[in-house]
Each structure stands twice: as structure tokens, then as C-alpha cells.
Amino acid sequence: MEEGKDSTVLSRTSQSRVLPQRLLQLLVLFLVLCFAFFVVSVYTIRRFGVQSFVPAIRPTLQPCIREERNNLDSWIKPPSNLMHKMSDKELLWRASFMPRIKNYPFKRIPKIAFMFLTKGPLPLAPLWERFFKGHEGLYSIYFHSLPSFQADFPSSSVFYKRQIPSQVAEWGKMSMCDAERRLLANALLDISNEWFVLLSESCIPLYNFSIIYNYIKRSKYSFLGAFDDPGPHGRGRYSEKMLPEVNITQWRKGSQWFEINRKLALYIVEDMKFYPKFAEFCRPACYVDEHYFPTMLTIQAGKLLANRSITWVDWSRGGAHPATFGGADITEEFMKRIFEGHNCLYNDQPSSYCFLFARKFAPSALEPLFLLAPKFLGF
Structure with a gap:
């Protein structure tokens, strides 16, 4: 037993001596490698120079460095992507920026912003494609749809990636005016947009x-209906709770389909005085989309309004909505009826050219409209 204990003690003693020797050998080997690496590095640097290593490192660092823009590009170039993450509050604030100096320090070609307020698809898009063809640089397109709608226009289409961040808009409610303000605010981000047309x-x-383009460009006025209706569907919708911002003599009614200039568009997006009153006290049967913009703009800039719409509709069938026309309705006689028998003022002078757009046309109207367009529409 004693001999066994002695052998065990000797074995452990020899193992304890071997372990430090191995650690020492590994340490020496590590130091030798470090010295060799140092010698090779010094030789390489002396032979080829330090600069030879810089290009290999620089590309990995460049993406992390962003140059500060010191020019007007970020202000005068329209957004490359209309889909953003701004809230309505942030968007309206950003869109309200305006230059105080009227003369632009760059070449600016004024454009018309065509703003489509839709539920989803644009069934008459092929007709509009033909209308816009060859006039690039003179227009911008925006469309507001239900949030669930995903547009699938091809990259060759003028409507490709022109959908803006949208929310649900209900007829006769403030959400409809919110959608129109949202369209205007997105269009105002393009400094070249001078006129704004709301379409369906x-x-x-x-x-x-x-x-x-020339009709709108040469007009001294913006086209928005804003008339004083003494009946139950006009002044009858007024509430004294609108005071003191709006009194009954200022109450106006008009079609929601408008054409306005940049100055009036800014009035709309920056408004925080009239909006709360209309949002709270103009609810069905007070249809806010018929009263908010006409009343507010009459108070703010009534002298800039032509007090008429340039979008033709047919109310002859009666009801809460104008007539809708399908494929069977689109005949030469029908097209003549749209153009004939109109009288209005254009730049304070009598004119028979009163309407630039028309509604409401069903998807089935596309084919006959396409066939009659060269003769009646001029494109």
C-alpha cells in the first residue's frame, strides 16, 4: 500500500512539472510568430509603402460617411418616392413651407398636379395615358385610394408609383377633406407644381x-364653386357654433372638384383656424366637403376665386348624386351635349368654354370614349 502511494505521488509530481514546460513552449512559439509577423510587416511597408493598404480599407468606410448637401437640390427636386412615413401632422407642416422671394434662383417650369381621389383602381387610366403622352415635365400625378389597395401599374405607365400614403375617406365626412388636404400636401412637396386639380x-x-394647360395657366382666378345658398341645403346647414370664425353671411357651398393655385393650396394645408370648427360642427346632414373649402377660401382669398367649377356633371336625373354614364350612353350626340350650350366668365369676359373635365363615367365607357376621343377630345 505504501509503495502504491509513493508511485502515485511521483506520477502527480512529474505531471505537474510537464504542464508548465508545455505552457512555456507555447508562449515561446507565440512570441516567435509575433516577431516574424513584425519583421514581415516592416519589410513590406518599407518595400511597398503604407499607401498601398489604404485603398483596400477605404471602400468599407465610405458608405458610413454622408456628404452634407450645400445646394438647393433637396428643395427643388421632387421626392423620388411618394410613399413616406410622415404622419398627417408632419406632412402638413412640411408642405406649408414657402419661399418669401417670388423670383426663383433656378429655371422653374410650372406644372399642373393632377390629383386623383379614388376608392381603388383607375379604370379610365388608358384614356388618361393618351392624354398625358408627350407632355412630360408639365404635369405631376398623385392618387389617393383606400389603404388596402395595391396599385400594379407597369413601369411604363404615368401612374407608376404615384400612389400616396392614404387613409379611409368617407363621403360627406371630414375624412374626405383630410384626403384632399393629404393630396395637396404631397403635391406641394414638388416646388414646380403651380396648379392643383382634384379629380375622381x-x-x-x-x-x-x-x-x-394654357386655359389654367392664363386664368387670373382659381376654379372653385363658392356660392351663397339661402335654402335648406346651404344656409340651412349652418350652425351658430361656427362663430366667431364663420358667420352665416360667410357660409358658402360648392362642388368638391376644384382647380386652385399654389397660394390657395397653402391656405388649405396650413389652416388651423377653421378646420377644428368644421370638424366638430359640420357633420351630416351638413356635408363638410361641400362647405369647408368654399367657406374658408372665400374668407381668406375670395377675390382669387372664379366661383365656378371646371368639371362638368349631369344633375338632371335628380337624387343625391349626379348621373353615371356607361358604355351605352357614349354616343356622338351625348358628346355634343357636353360641349354645347354653356356660358360663363373667363378672366371676367363671356366665354362658351366653361368645362375642362367631366364626370361620372363607368368603366364600361372606356372603349367608346377611346374611339370618340380623336374627334371630340382632341387626343
């Missing part, structure tokens, strides 16, 4: 692009 998916142009 059932609208068509009545003339070619050049005629419509």
Missing part, C-alpha cells in the same frame, strides 16, 4: 393637354 376615378379630360 370617373373623370375624363374634355380637351387635349395643351388646351387645358
Whole structure:
């Protein structure tokens, strides 16, 4: 037993001596490798220079460095992507920026912003494609749909990636005006947009692009109906709770389909005085989309309004909504009826050219409209 204990003690003693020797050998080997690496590095640097290593490192660092923009590009170039993450409050604040100096320090070609307020698809898009063709640089397109709608226009389409962040808009409620303000605010982010036309998916142009562009460009006024209706559907919708911001003599009614200039668009997106009153006290049967913009703009800038719409509709069938026209309705006689028998003022002078757009057209109207467009619409 004693001999066994002695052998065990000797074995443990020899193992304890071997372990430090191995650690010492590993340490020496590590130091030798470090010295060798140092010698090779010094030799390489002396032979090839330090600069040879810099290009290999620089590309990995460049993406982390962003150059500060010191020019106007971020202000004068329209957003490359209309889909953003701004809230309505942030968007309206950003869109309210305006230059105080009227003369632009760069070449600016004024454009018309065509803003489509839709539920989803644009069934008459092929007709609009033909209308816009060849006039790039003179227009911008925006469309607001139900949030669930995913547009699938091809990259060759003028509507490709022109959908803005949207929310549900209900007829006759403030959410409809919110959608229109949202369209205006997104369009105002493009400094070249000078005029703003609100359209629906059932609208068509009545003339070619050049005629419509020049008609709007040369007008001294913006086209928004704002009339004093003494009846139950006008003043009858007024509430004294609108005081003191709006009194009954200022109460106006008009079609929601408008064309306005940049100054009036800014009035709309920056408004925080009238909006709360209309949101709280103009609810069905007070249809806010018929009263908010006409009343507010009459108070703010009534002298800039032509007090008429340039979008033709047919109310002859009666009811709460204008007539809708399908494929069977689109005949030469029908097209003549749209253009004939109109009288209005254009730049304070009598004119028979009163409407630039028309509604409401069903998807089935596309084919006959396409066939009659060269003869009646000019494109």
C-alpha cells in the first residue's frame, strides 16, 4: 500500500512539472510568430509603402460617411418616392413651407398636379395615358385610394408609383377633406407644381393637354364653386357654433372638384383656424366637403376665386348624386351635349368654354370614349 502511494505521488509530481514546460513552449512559439509577423510587416511597408493598404480599407468606410448637401437640390427636386412615413401632422407642416422671394434662383417650369381621389383602381387610366403622352415635365400625378389597395401599374405607365400614403375617406365626412388636404400636401412637396386639380376615378379630360394647360395657366382666378345658398341645403346647414370664425353671411357651398393655385393650396394645408370648427360642427346632414373649402377660401382669398367649377356633371336625373354614364350612353350626340350650350366668365369676359373635365363615367365607357376621343377630345 505504501509503495502504491509513493508511485502515485511521483506520477502527480512529474505531471505537474510537464504542464508548465508545455505552457512555456507555447508562449515561446507565440512570441516567435509575433516577431516574424513584425519583421514581415516592416519589410513590406518599407518595400511597398503604407499607401498601398489604404485603398483596400477605404471602400468599407465610405458608405458610413454622408456628404452634407450645400445646394438647393433637396428643395427643388421632387421626392423620388411618394410613399413616406410622415404622419398627417408632419406632412402638413412640411408642405406649408414657402419661399418669401417670388423670383426663383433656378429655371422653374410650372406644372399642373393632377390629383386623383379614388376608392381603388383607375379604370379610365388608358384614356388618361393618351392624354398625358408627350407632355412630360408639365404635369405631376398623385392618387389617393383606400389603404388596402395595391396599385400594379407597369413601369411604363404615368401612374407608376404615384400612389400616396392614404387613409379611409368617407363621403360627406371630414375624412374626405383630410384626403384632399393629404393630396395637396404631397403635391406641394414638388416646388414646380403651380396648379392643383382634384379629380375622381370617373373623370375624363374634355380637351387635349395643351388646351387645358394654357386655359389654367392664363386664368387670373382659381376654379372653385363658392356660392351663397339661402335654402335648406346651404344656409340651412349652418350652425351658430361656427362663430366667431364663420358667420352665416360667410357660409358658402360648392362642388368638391376644384382647380386652385399654389397660394390657395397653402391656405388649405396650413389652416388651423377653421378646420377644428368644421370638424366638430359640420357633420351630416351638413356635408363638410361641400362647405369647408368654399367657406374658408372665400374668407381668406375670395377675390382669387372664379366661383365656378371646371368639371362638368349631369344633375338632371335628380337624387343625391349626379348621373353615371356607361358604355351605352357614349354616343356622338351625348358628346355634343357636353360641349354645347354653356356660358360663363373667363378672366371676367363671356366665354362658351366653361368645362375642362367631366364626370361620372363607368368603366364600361372606356372603349367608346377611346374611339370618340380623336374627334371630340382632341387626343
